Amino acid sequence: MGGQMGGVRFVVLASIAAGAVVGHETALAQGGSEHVETLPPVEVTAPAEGAKRGRSREATRIVRPRPRVIIPTAPAATAGSASDIDADKVPASVNVVDSKQIERTGSPNITDALLQSVPSVNISEVSGNPFTPNLEFRGFVASPVSGTPQGLAVYQNGVRINEAFGDTINWDLIPTLAIKSVAVVTNNPAFGLNALGGAVDVQMKDGFSYHGTELSVMGGSFGRIQGSGQWGKQIDNNYAVYGALEGIHDDGFRNFSQSDIRRFYGDVAYRNDVSEFHLNMGAADNKFGATATVPAELLQNYWGATYTTPQTSHNQVGYFNLTGKVEATPTWTIEGAAHLRFFKQSTEDANPTGTQPCDDPTLLCFGDSSTPAFGLNGVQLSNPFPDGSFLGENDRTSTRSTTAGLSLQATNDDKLFGHDNRFTVGTSLDTSVTWFNASAELGTFGPDYVMTGSGIFLGPSGSPVTDGPVSLRATNQYFGLYALDTFDVTDRLSISGGGRFNTANISLQDQLGTALNGNHEYDRFNPMIGGTYKITRDVTLYGGYSEANRAPTPLELSCADPANPCTIATFLVSDPDLKQVVSHTFEAGLRGSKELNIGTLSWKLGGFRATNTDDILAIASPVLQGFGYYQNVGSTRRQGFEAEIDVKSKALQVYASYAFIDARFLDSLTVGSNSPFADANGNIQISPGNQIPGIPRHRIKAGFDYNVTDAFKIGGDALWVSSQYFVGDESNQFSKLPSYAVFNAHASYQIDKTYQIFGRIDNIFDNRYSTWGTFFQTDALPNFTNGQAFSDPRSLSPARPRAFYVGMKATF
Template identity: 35%
Template sequence: MMRRTHTLCLLTTALLTQAALADPVARTEEVIVIGTAGGREGVPLDRLPASGRSLDDAEMNRPGTVTATEGLQRRLGAVAAIDSLGNPWQQGLTLRGFTAAPALGEPQGVVVYQDGMRVNEAFGDVVQWDLLPVFAIRQAQVVAGSNPVFGPNSLGGAVILSMKDGFAYQGLGGDISAGSDDFLSITAEAGGSDGDVGYYLGLSKGRDDGWRDFSPNRLSRAYGDVLYRPDAATEFGVSLTAATSDLTGNGAAPGDLLAENRRGVFTHPDATDSDLLALAFRGKTEVGDGWTLRAAGYWRHLKRRTANGDQGEFEECGTGLCFEEGDDLEPVIGADGRPVTGLEDEPDAVFNRTRTRTDGQGISLQARQAGALGGMDNILILGASLEHARTRYGSGTELGELDATRGVESLGIAIGNEEFNVGLKTRSWIAGASLSDTLSLTPDLHLTGALRLTHADLRLRDQLGDDLDGDHTYTALNPGVGLAWNAGVGTTLYAAVNESNRIPTPAELSCADPEKPCRFPNAFLADPPLDDVRSRTWEMGARGRLSGGVVEWSLSAFRTDNRDDIIFISAGPIVGTGYFDNVGRTRRQGLEAGLSGEAGAVSWFADYALVRASFRTPLSIQAPDNPEANEKGEIAVHRGDRIPGIPLHSLKIGADVAVTDGLIVGAEMQYSSSRYLRGDEANLTDPIGGFALFNLSARYQVLDGVSLHARVDNLFDRRYATFGIYGEADEMGFEDARFLSPGAPRRFVGGLSARF
């Protein structure tokens, strides 16, 4: 199978780097980088049958910004925040109802690229937004829909981050911001060019004590880039990303606990330590006759460690200490292979530790030719890609004790039972090939066709037995076709249908048995196969500019149908335990509308999205903590029931006003409607309430290049939540089975920025 994979990679072409946001009037191209061979060439937006949104450096990097999710979700209606870990620094996002989040257990469906390097981690396809150097982002582009050109697992679309280099960023810059809960962030940047060589270096360090109890965070990131550009036709660049984080996301808590203390946590700690080192290179050359060749590659090394305290139930039995396994009592075996005996008190908690180490490499080639076919303008893009990753995962559990704050202290006694230990090695090869062609049938009518072949080999090897052993192969051929019509100056109408697929990750394949639910991110217990998800998106829309380009507008309608969709079913005895399963057909459909512009001293925007995410296949799901579950702990999901965690309506409105030459004030509103709790896929209980947040900001230039800034988030201190799950709370003295991740309260940030 390995030989066939290499042959497939060598014989096929194409991971597509298509596309482009361009001024429909001025024809100034702005490129959306798709895939791993990212570049500057693409297809002008007025020829492109897809929706694309672009945010610049200023929109993504407000002073005091910690992660890229903040800029994306505050501005775009189709993007909503999801906070399953209960920490703003560990938030994920949903795009058209599909997820890109840092937590194992979230069914990922959005791909993220950093200058062409795929940053979804191979083990669970998770996106650790905290490790991305947000300060070095020059532009963020969001393209929604299951277009095959984005590669596997891009059911909802792609987020493409273009990074700064020495030709784009010139001079010195820095920011120091401080705020609520001992928040402190320091960022410094330097960029410039010396003849043919451009250089950029950015550093950032942040910390806070967390707005919730026992939730400190520490984060350091660095990004450097060297770009050699001897002429306009040739360039070669190398970039380095380094990051380390120590974040505490103590997760959801029972509703009655939060009513007593909004900052309270259920159990703690729940800490994640990560270290990332990534090296990427890119190059291009023009070879004549309209052809441009590109190559890109990367190497990523990630280490992730978690420490998590949970409630545990043990009791004395004939052999010493025992735990309940089904209807039986099993003795607790120590690391020495002997039953645990002689403890003065029965432990009432466990302390879980995990270790994940992933090494990934990728390489891609691309060829683009802009010319004519039969007298008609034509843009052809071909490419090839191969990605490889190895992961070593291990988890273990120690006996622990709860203190008065529900914090867990380890007793230093490791549990040797196989139910509490996992050792797993995984290896994955993913080869991709695609072709895209945009043919201008007339000067105003443009036809685009795309085709992508993806082949994946995944190998899992259990290091403590053979329960997790498995070899999995997935192959998919995904097409796409669309038309764009320039109906008038500054106006484009388009329609398209595209297909993509999502490959089950090693984490999902290792946790797919309903009889043995897994504790995420701590344990995997079985390995039945999962089918890959097949997705088809129908979309039509319009976009353009009014008033000489001062006002931009867009409108689109979409429907994405998934076959064999994979979701995480919360069915275990502890919050966060469950299993992955194919649940048949699901659908995300809705509308998006955007409007932005300038009027004198005022710049403004309004962005709305309606996303109805629903099950289309009736099924029965285990949900033992749902109060409406039957005597077997099951709920019946009907066709049309909404998928938990995805709001139906999202609206973002904002404006900045230049009060004087040096003073700019701004206001924003972010509205999100209700969403159902995980564990209530049948929509039997009340959803989490919707909310509207209001933010204020101000910036005052005190000297040339030096400014003061301040902002207030959640001005009216609204109590809200973006994530909920059903769990068992009564053993800890609480009654509410609704566990919620509370949103952050009113927050103040202020500081000093400089750019020379």
């Protein structure tokens, strides 16, 4: 309770001292700089007329009729990168979300802005908390949930922030207020490991591009109170300082789903005529009630219902990044970066257990009534629980990672055979050490599904299943060497090519035995080639081919034995090898923009096909419900097309998009599953052409913003997502999770130059829908609401009901 009240006090103090949910570019000073920050590896920008790298710059502009794209080829991205090329020369789809688009969502979650603005993005709340969502792009996932096979690389200021142990992405650790822009980009192997479907690239603000002070407070439904503030200042032409602070408290609409978020970001910068350096740092301390999915029968009685409790997560991070850029000659620019990141996560997850009374009721067994359940001392556990108790276990984990890295790249823009040419070569080295620990405390569930611990901890038990404490040290070393070149064949035709060599070394050291010991090495060269052609001044054709690879994570390698499954992300049991995943992506499309009487019209239409070989899937154990392992499942394919249109004028902005995503298995497979259609051995048969679960095929998005007056603005957005198969139904035999539609609205009124009031309504029509679904073991616990057994195997992640929020913002 003391920690909870401390978090509330922090939010209240932050609300008084600081402020808002999002950034506000009106705080930019009028006499700023023509500096354009780079986005690793792509950012759409518009340099001021006559701009020259490294010299005094104008403030970043948000609406750009003729954009330029900056490609510093991550991870050596620095502010004002030299490797900038026109957007029309990028042979891939480019989706950029700026701070204005983030602000219009009124949300502290950056994923909400991506959901609205990027056609192929979809969001699902697998963990049951809106601050820790899964982001899915073209069927590839970036998730905070341990055990999710990841398919997207995420960068912040040029630093890859996929956590070392499971490549997870904790979106809650990124301070939304301090974000300058985000890009979702594809078709470039320079993004490094895990960019199977592309990369999400986050560029943060600094004191050169943001001037002024902004404070804001907001509150509303489900106990939400939040406050934040940002301040930026440029000192003369050479120095700049920026800082942002956010605090959020939310009780959540579900039982036990409280969230407390505290995060900070700061940047100190120096530049002169030929160089620029930034030291940025950040910290976050966030606690969540991660309530996860809930049986459908419980939701029918109460939309805020939960199943087994506690399910909590505590994320902490601290990081330092030093970036620099030097113009060595008029045509050569050298850029470098060094980073250090500390991450800690603690979780509690109450679950039904394989522990049960033996045939001799005074003893405990595991998996059946004859296999002993052992304690930490290796002695079979006696049974202290009353007859008729519903046993469970609280699976606790602790993950502590330290990651450090260096990167260096050089860019040359000398003409080649009299034609414009941009050549970039670079290298990066990242290393991390992770300490992972897990334990299981036995206890009993009450009629509210809350588990009461007994103080008895489970040791290694079961046959073939192993359950018990884990202590693992994992070391990752990632090295990359890359080169990219863009050559203008003519004024209309540009060709890009290059590649990256990746090597990954993963070492596992079991601290309690030898079962998890292992060393794994993965190497691969990934090529890229593509081109763009300007059909007219306003229409560009693009196309390209690229490859990317993902090395298995230490988490996956430690749980990859079908004969010894584990509680996913908790009890690691063995160290068999897994093959790396390789994606082969083709992409082509058209894009354009045109000035009309009604405003600026922008549009794009494109298609893609990405084929993964040796894809990795989390497989449910046929031996024991709730356990599983990771397995290479042959080839999979994700293909589709995207269409988007956007019209912007001074008073009105309207956008609409459609995306079709077809994700399928390409090989015949027999895998374990908790599907109700599993055979007597707990297996299902996947046939070529079966759809991959959890990926809706259709997404339609639309929205508008309208200036009723100079001071009063209104807007709204709509989202429709089609049905999808339940996770666990890889054989496509169960009925789908239904489609859903949700509508939101927002408004603001500028009282004067300083003060603004704003508000929003989420889910206007109070639609009750679920964003994700799977199956659960219906006989593990009874349905206490009616005293009978569960009959519906569906377990759902319910979306937030209608919610109202209002706030005030002050800009100085």
